[in-house]
Amino acid sequence: MLFQNQVVVVTGGGRGIGAAAAKLFARHGASVVVNDLDAEPAESVIAEIQSAGGSAFAVPGSVTEEGFPETLLDAAAERFGKINVIVNNAGFLWDGMLHTMTDEQWLRVLEIHTFAPFRMIRAAAKHLREPAKEELKAGKPFSENRCIVNVSSTSGLHGNVGQANYATAKMGVVGLTKTVAKEWGRFGVRCNAVAFGFIDTRMTRAKEDGESIEVAGHEIAQGIPEAARGRAVTGNPLGRPGTDEEAAGGILMMASPLAGYVTGHTLEVTGGAGI
Ligand SMILES: NC(=O)c1ccc[n+]([C@@H]2O[C@H](COP(=O)([O-])OP(=O)(O)OC[C@H]3O[C@@H](n4cnc5c(N)ncnc54)[C@H](O)[C@@H]3O)[C@@H](O)[C@H]2O)c1
16 A cells, blocks of 8 residues: 555556556545546546445546646645655657658657646646745655656667657657756656556557547557567566556555655556567
């Protein structure tokens, strides 16, 4: 029960890694706020958590919408009284070779993977930095585990064919993570990143399955071509994709009080890819 009496907000928590993280946090005692662009999957994660005796509610909406991060975090704090952990996980791919990539393809991917986490963290100042600052001023020890986990990728750390936009965004979030660690460290607020390798979710299933996401009027195919899926596990010592629950484990590790002296770090959860 590493997160007993803690409040966790997970963006993009309706599917894949975010859904697995929301459920795992709840199993470890947290009250969980699940955001997703799509209300239905978010509600079904909530139903699962509640039927297992956990405490959770959904705040559907897009983290890229101006003002939504404030709405989401205020709703979480209003319902549960405080916020301990924020997981910036929401995301999608809009792949293409660099020489044919449009400005919009570039901007939308940076928007979801770096601009939205920036806005979420700025909105979180009120809930994480401010109460800690008050405690500091009063000469009191920090009373809560307060931290942010940003989701990065091996594409950010190493680059990836067809993902100039995504690789740039996922490296950007590492710089953001280190900066928040430096700015908010004195208030006891930790900020870490988790860079995933090949995790089996909608994002990495065969593109041929026909999954898609609607972004700003575009129907964008999700997944990677079947041939590339095979290559994705080559050079990965564990020789297989990770599960969403294994990925969630990395997020909980960094958020946990057991990592209380870890900040500004990027944990690679990759089955050893890239070592
Ligand atoms: N699957 C992998 O191999 C892998 C590898 C590296 C990094 N990641 C990262 O992990 C995170 C989770 O991805 P996943 O693999 O679980 O994918 P997924 O498609 O299964 O889940 C992503 C979720 O984010 C939601 N989402 C998308 N745009 C949103 C928005 N604007 N506002 C709110 N929610 C939004 C989607 O609706 C979806 O439910 C992403 O940031 C992704 O880039 C995944």
